Amino acid sequence: MVCNSCLKSVIVQTGQIGTILTRKRVHLQSSVRTLYAGGAGLTFLWNREFRTSAKMMVDSGAAASQGPVVHKFPEKDDAGYVSGGWKSEDGRLSCGYSSFRGKRATMEDCYDIKTSKINGQTVCLFGIFDGHGGSRAAEYLKQHLFEKLVKHPQFMTDTKLAISETYQQTDADFLDSERDTYRDDGSTASTAVLVGNHLYVANVGDSRTIISKAGKAIPLSEDHKPNRTDERKRIESAGGVVMWAGTWRVGGVLAMSRAFGNRMLKQFVVAEPEIQDREINEEFEFLVLASDGLWDVVPNEDAVSLARVEEEPETAARKLTETAFTRGSADNITCIVVIKLVLAHGGRLHKSSC
Numbered sequence: 001m002v003c004n005s006c007l008k009s010v011i012v013q014t015g016q017i018g019t020i021l022t023r024k025r026v027h028l029q030s031s032v033r034t035l036y037a038g039g040a041g042l043t044f045l046w047n048r049e050f051r052t053s054a055k056m057m058v059d060s061g062a063a064a065s066q067g068p069v070v071h072k073f074p075e076k077d078d079a080g081y082v083s084g085g086w087k088s089e090d091g092r093l094s095c096g097y098s099s100f101r102g103k104r105a106t107m108e109d110c111y112d113i114k115t116s117k118i119n120g121q122t123v124c125l126f127g128i129f130d131g132h133g134g135s136r137a138a139e140y141l142k143q144h145l146f147e148k149l150v151k152h153p154q155f156m157t158d159t160k161l162a163i164s165e166t167y168q169q170t171d172a173d174f175l176d177s178e179r180d181t182y183r184d185d186g187s188t189a190s191t192a193v194l195v196g197n198h199l200y201v202a203n204v205g206d207s208r209t210i211i212s213k214a215g216k217a218i219p220l221s222e223d224h225k226p227n228r229t230d231e232r233k234r235i236e237s238a239g240g241v242v243m244w245a246g247t248w249r250v251g252g253v254l255a256m257s258r259a260f261g262n263r264m265l266k267q268f269v270v271a272e273p274e275i276q277d278r279e280i281n282e283e284f285e286f287l288v289l290a291s292d293g294l295w296d297v298v299p300n301e302d303a304v305s306l307a308r309v310e311e312e313p314e315t316a317a318r319k320l321t322e323t324a325f326t327r328g329s330a331d332n333i334t335c336i337v338v339i340k341l342v343l344a345h346g347g348r349l350h351k352s353s354c
Helices: 136-150 159-177 229-237 300-308 313-326
Strands: 010-013 025-027 031-037 040-046 049-051 054-057 081-088 093-100 109-118 121-132 189-195 198-204 208-213 216-219 242-244 248-250 274-279 284-290 333-343 349-351
Touching: 081 313, 093 109, 093 313, 109 136, 109 333, 121 136, 121 284, 121 333, 136 159, 136 189, 159 189, 159 198, 159 274, 189 208, 189 284, 198 208, 208 300, 216 300, 229 242, 284 300, 284 313, 300 313, 313 333
Parallel strands: 010 054
Antiparallel strands: 025 049, 031 040, 081 093, 093 333, 109 121, 121 189, 189 198, 198 274, 208 216, 208 284, 242 248, 284 333, 333 349
């Protein structure tokens, strides 16, 4: 579920501000779990150990006012399953992630989690990238999207503009990097950017982000499907066609109306994101970002119900991916659960209920 380049090491740029994992090894306790998918019982021995390593790396291109960018990725397990957790050093934010290849022969999902400090403001970035036709587009986004975004000159002053321009420029850069190949990879992107207590969610494709408020699921993105009325009109106005081929597809080929890459369909399949923003307060409990391998079989409300009973975000993320698999998801399954701790009056830190 996580592309190979996602899983090599923990990269911490100079001046680390986050505490990466409270443990260097993640143990999934020995137990035999029987997962049922499509009526067939599949038995796995879950006795896996994931190791993390860290190395220092200086980004000479970073602005002087920009603090460290913290990356965290575990090494990949042979069975195609990985999970982990992260907590900021100041204790204000924690997240968990889980990624599973599932029934697919290859893994085309990637994810990215970064935190930085810019002009004295804490910035956290979370992203799900679901590749199709290969993993190269998803890998490229994992490697470059957030790095480009935090360096945008208007990132702190006009964050929505910076996100929109960075998405589209990164798409152009990826296509340029692939111009001499015969590949035509593509990828979704669903990202959540926290600047202080202000949240920006951007989406291209059919990955999705939701937020829990008092136990209710609030979608922060809308899937880009070819049969969505406004998307179909946009595609047809550009000279494209939407047709049924098992599901609604652009040109009878692609089952989403926006994506990174997809050179042959680029005139119709754009990488312009739809962006929602809102202030985060104590009423908001947690975020869930996931690829469609989850959302195809787990409705928004179920995702919130399943996640909010877990104390640790990693446990919640793992529970969601396992549930999607047992419900018969045939795709790669990747999700991130983010728990936000907000400053209450008097400067004390409180955890949002979940």
